[in-house]
Each structure stands twice: as structure tokens, then as C-alpha cells.
Amino acid sequence: xxxxxxxxxxxxxxxxxxxxxxxxxxxxxxxxxxxxxxxxxxxxxxxxxxxxxxxxxxxxxxxxxxxxxxxxxxxxxxxxxxxxxxxxxxxxxxxxxxxxxxxxxxxxxxxxxxxxxxxxxxxxxxxxxxxxxxxxxxxxxxxxxxxxxxxxxxxxxxxxxxxxxxxxxxxxxxxxxxxxxxxxxxxxxxxxxxxxxxxxxxxxxxxxxxxxxxxxxxxxxxxxxxxxxxxxxxxxx
Amino acid sequence: xxxxxxxxxxxxxxxxxxxxxxxxxxxxxxxxxxxxxxxxxxxxxxxxxxxxxxxxxxxxxxxxxxxxxxxxxxxxxxxxxxxxxxxxxxxxxxxxxxxxxxxxxxxxxxxxxxxxxxxxxxxxxxxxxxxxxxxxxxxxxxxxxxxxxxxxxxxxxxxxxxxxxxxxxxxxxxxxxxxxxxxxxxxxxxxxxxxxxxxxxxxxxxxxxxxxxxxxxxxxxxxxxxxxxxxxxxxxxxxxxxxxxxxxxxxxxxxxxxxxxxxxxxxxx
Numbered sequence: 001x002x003x004x005x006x007x008x009x010x011x012x013x014x015x016x017x018x019x020x021x022x023x024x025x026x027x028x029x030x031x032x033x034x035x036x037x038x039x040x041x042x043x044x045x046x047x048x049x050x051x052x053x054x055x056x057x058x059x060x061x062x063x064x065x066x067x068x069x070x071x072x073x074x075x076x077x078x079x080x081x082x083x084x085x086x087x088x089x090x091x092x093x094x095x096x097x098x099x100x101x102x103x104x105x106x107x108x109x110x111x112x113x114x115x116x117x118x119x120x121x122x123x124x125x126x127x128x129x130x131x132x133x134x135x136x137x138x139x140x141x142x143x144x145x146x147x148x149x150x151x152x153x154x155x156x157x158x159x160x161x162x163x164x165x166x167x168x169x170x171x172x173x174x175x176x177x178x179x180x181x182x183x184x185x186x187x188x189x190x191x192x193x194x195x196x197x198x199x200x201x202x203x204x205x206x207x208x209x210x211x212x213x214x215x216x217x218x219x220x221x222x223x224x225x226x227x228x229x230x231x232x233x234x235x236x237x
Numbered sequence: 238x239x240x241x242x243x244x245x246x247x248x249x250x251x252x253x254x255x256x257x258x259x260x261x262x263x264x265x266x267x268x269x270x271x272x273x274x275x276x277x278x279x280x281x282x283x284x285x286x287x288x289x290x291x292x293x294x295x296x297x298x299x300x301x302x303x304x305x306x307x308x309x310x311x312x313x314x315x316x317x318x319x320x321x322x323x324x325x326x327x328x329x330x331x332x333x334x335x336x337x338x339x340x341x342x343x344x345x346x347x348x349x350x351x352x353x354x355x356x357x358x359x360x361x362x363x364x365x366x367x368x369x370x371x372x373x374x375x376x377x378x379x380x381x382x383x384x385x386x387x388x389x390x391x392x393x394x395x396x397x398x399x400x401x402x403x404x405x406x407x408x409x410x411x412x413x414x415x416x417x418x419x420x421x422x423x424x425x426x427x428x429x430x431x432x433x434x435x436x437x438x439x440x441x442x443x444x445x446x447x448x449x450x451x452x453x454x455x456x457x458x459x460x461x462x463x464x465x466x467x468x469x470x471x472x473x474x475x476x477x478x479x480x481x482x483x484x485x486x487x488x489x490x491x492x493x494x495x496x497x498x499x500x501x502x503x504x505x506x
Binding site: 072075098099100101102179180181182184188191192194195196198200 | 324325327328331332347351386389390394406407408409413414416417420421422423
């Protein structure tokens with residue numbers, strides 16, 4: 001285990017990177033997901049179609065492939081689009097390089113993916129609130145919009161906390177897929193150490209343990225939030 | 238609406254059955270031969286042309302592969318190739334998960350602490366590959382403070398880390414590392430000459446090699462320290478292939494020139 005203790009700062013640096021990616025990606029994912037989830041329930045057919053396509057695509061394809069598309073595919077697309085604009089319309093290049101920085105590519109891929117899952121979480125959460133709640137709100141003279149923001153969403157929020165916790169934990173682990181674009185996070189730090197010291201068991205068990213500490217903390221945080229929210233509702237009853 | 242779904246369902250079912258039938262008939266076509274020879278599991282990262290890669294029909298091929306098959310023939314064993322990420326192979330050999338590691342392994346003192354190496358069978362060296370239109374990099378000194386792409390666990394990766402102020406981006410495979418050089422995020426790739434030369438020849442409009450090789454490296458075949466008999470077989474096999482001239486034939490087939498006269502064997506000091 002000496003190898004691990006001497007190099008613990010590398011693993012911590014990797015874990016920090018993992019946390020940073022997860023927090024940003026899931027935060028953006030929640031914003032995207034709120035739009036996608038509400039879009040799925042929209043009365044306008046076109047909005048429903050767009051939201052459904054988005055969710056189906058990002059939930060139905062592997063995150064690994066999405067990362068490849070964003071990091072390696074988009075630059076090619078951009079440069080070909082620029083070439084097209086230049087030859088056909090005479091528009092000069094907007095940017096000298098079509099390269100997408102790894103951090104940006106990572107955040108784009110992860111948050112788009114997360115948004116699709118969170119969208120379904122929100123949709124299910126909103127639909128889980130009894131119809132009677134909405135009907136009661138409308139009969140009190142609220143507009144449908146007021147009913148959504150003041151009656152349904154606050155209740156739905158309580159329902160979506162546990163699945164959102166799940167999504168956070170899943171994303172925390174999925175960030176390890178970013179090694180394919182050379183991103184150095186926790187798993188990659190482990191691989192780098194292993195490639196130097198050839199001690200796979202000690203190194204990867206420590207990596208696993210660091211992931212466990214992170215996911216365990218998230219689970220406890222979700223439990224705590226859930227308890228707080230349920231007490232709150234209890235008082236209101 | 239409903240009939241459309243029915244049609245779709247039928248199409249999918251037919252497709253699935255078709256796949257199953259195709260899968261079964263393929264299995265029947267390839268009758269397994271009774272294995273008379275002992276089989277050795279050979280771990281390789283089969284993404285490293287021209288040493289080990291898959292040809293257009295998906296067969297494992299390359300200089301390393303030809304050489305190992307020839308050694309198996311003269312020493313009476315059958316190599317069974319197993320695709321594995323490069324950085325995992327030494328650990329797999331050491332743990333006896335596989336018998337042999339064959340993946341353009343440079344013989345280094347660090348690796349020799351963990352596993353045994355056969356006699357050298359190829360002289361290589363590290364070289365820089367940059368994007369075709371990058372004229373700012375002439376040597377490794379120009380990479381100070383820049384981003385360098387490399388494959389994890391390779392000597393190229395170790396060399397990149399010695400460049401002052403440089404950020405090293407580790408990749409699992411060379412093709413992705415090269416794409417990163419092409420897209421411009423990394424200024425250069427540091428990797429073994431024969432492989433970089435192969436890729437540059439494949440896409441001369443995207444990449445070019447810069448400068449001379451940074452060092453001399455020798456490839457060896459990796460065997461666990463507790464399997465000296467396999468190491469003996471490999472070294473004996475290499476000697477036999479050298480004596481029969483087959484080693485030179487295989488070398489020439491892949492590199493278009495004769496091998497250094499001391500290969501396979503220790504380079505002159």
C-alpha cells in the first residue's frame with residue numbers, strides 16, 4: 001500500500017476533478033432536464049416532439065459514443081461547415097481552430113446526457129402528483145401556469161429527490177468514461193499510477209474506495225434532504 | 238397507427254431471427270480443430286500497426302504476430318491472441334492471467350523488475366508526430382509548456398513527462414491521441430517510430446514526423462518471471478528463425494529493409 005500512500009495526492013486531485021465534472025454536469029443537466037421534462041408534458045405537439053427526440057437520443061445511445069461524437073466528431077463537423085460556408089457563400093473562418101477543449105467537450109457531453117435522464121425524472125415526478133391537486137388549484141381560480149408553479153412543482157420536487165440522487169451517483173461513476181478523450185480524472189489517475197508501479201490491486205481498490213466515499217456521501221445527503229422535506233410536508237398536513 | 242407498430246414489430250422479429258440463424262450457421266462453418274499443440278495466451282494491444290493490428294477482414298496481423306506465429310511453429314505451441322489495453326498487459330502477465338505479452342514492449346529497467354524479457358527483436362526509437370500544417374515544432378525542445386499527447390504506460394508517455402512545463406494527455410490508444418493532435422488540442426504525439434510512421438503514411442495530409450528519433454529502444458517479448466521455460470522457448474525460437482533466415486524474411490515483409498545484423502539478439506555495446 002506504500003505506493004498508494006505516497007501517491008495519494010494524485011488520486012485526490014483526480015477525485016476533485018471527478019467531483020467538479022459531476023457537479024457542473026448534473027447542475028446543467030437539471031436545467032436542461034427541467035425544460036425537457038416540461039416539454040414532454042407540453043400541450044404543443046412540436047415541443048413534445050422535440051423533447052421526446054432529445055430524451056430518446058441521449059438516453060438511447062451510450063454516453064461513451066456521445067463523448068466521441070462531441071470531442072472528435074464536432075470539430076470535424078465545424079471545419080467542414082466552415083469550408084462549405086467559405087466555398088459556397090464566401091464567408092471566412094470564424095475561428096482559427098475548430099478544436100473543442102477537453103473540459104468543454106466533457107461538460108457538453110455529460111450535461112446533455114444527464115439532461116435526458118433528469119427530464120424523465122421530472123416528467124415522472126410531475127405526473128405522479130394526483131390530478132385532483134391540479135383540478136383543485138384550477139377550481140380556486142389559478143391559471144394552469146400558477147397551478148404548475150405553486151401547487152404541482154413544489155410537491156413534485158419532493159418526489160424527484162431520490163431519483164436525482166441516483167442520477168448524481170450514476171454520473172459520478174460515468175465520468176470515468178472521459179478517459180477516452182485523455183481527460184485525467186480519478187480512474188485515469190489510477191491507471192497512470194498502475195502503468196508506473198504495476199500494482200493494480202492496491203491502486204484500483206483505493207480508487208474504488210475513493211468513489212465509494214463520494215457516492216456514500218451523496219446517498220447520505222439525499223437521505224437527509226428526503227427526511228427534511230417529508231417533515232416539512234408533515235407540518236403542512 | 239396500431240398496424241404500423243405491428244409491422245415494425247414483425248420486421249424486428251424477422252431481423253432478430255435472421256441474426257440468430259446467421260450466427261448459428263457461422264459457428265457451424267468454422268469447425269474447431271482438435272488442439273494438438275499446447276496453447277499459450279498472448280496478450281497484445283491490437284491497435285498498433287504495423288506491429289499488431291487487424292486487417293480489413295478483421296484478422297490479427299502484423300510484424301509481432303507473424304514473428305510469434307513463426308516461433309510457435311518451430312517451438313511447437315499455438316499462440317492464442319487476446320486483445321488488451323497496453324497499460325494492463327504487464328500486470329496481466331505478472332498475474333499469470335496470460336502467458337506472453339507481445340505488444341511492441343520496449344525493454345526498460347522498470348519493466349524488468351516486474352517481468353522477464355526475451356532477447357531484443359526490434360530496434361525502435363521515439364519520434365514526434367505533429368499536425369501537417371504545424372511548422373512551429375522542430376524538436377522536443379519546442380514542446381516546453383505545450384500539451385503533448387501520448388499513450389498511457391508507454392515510454393513515449395514517460396519521455397513526455399520529462400518535458401519542462403508540458404501537460405501530458407494520456408490516451409488508451411494511438412488513433413485517439415493522433416486525432417487530438419489533428420484537432421490541435423495537443424501540439425505533438427510522442428510515440429514509437431514504426432507506428433507513427435505507419436499512421437503518417439496512411440494520412441500524409443494530416444500529420445508529419447518531426448526530427449530524428451529521440452533515443453534507441455529495443456523491443457522484447459514479455460514473460461512472467463515464474464515461467465522460465467516459456468522464455469527459453471521464445472529465445473530458442475528466435476535463434477532458430479535467425480539461423481533459418483525466416484526472421485529476416487518477416488522483418489523485410491513489414492519494414493521493406495533488412496534487419497540490423499545483431500537482431501534478434503543484444504545490440505553491440
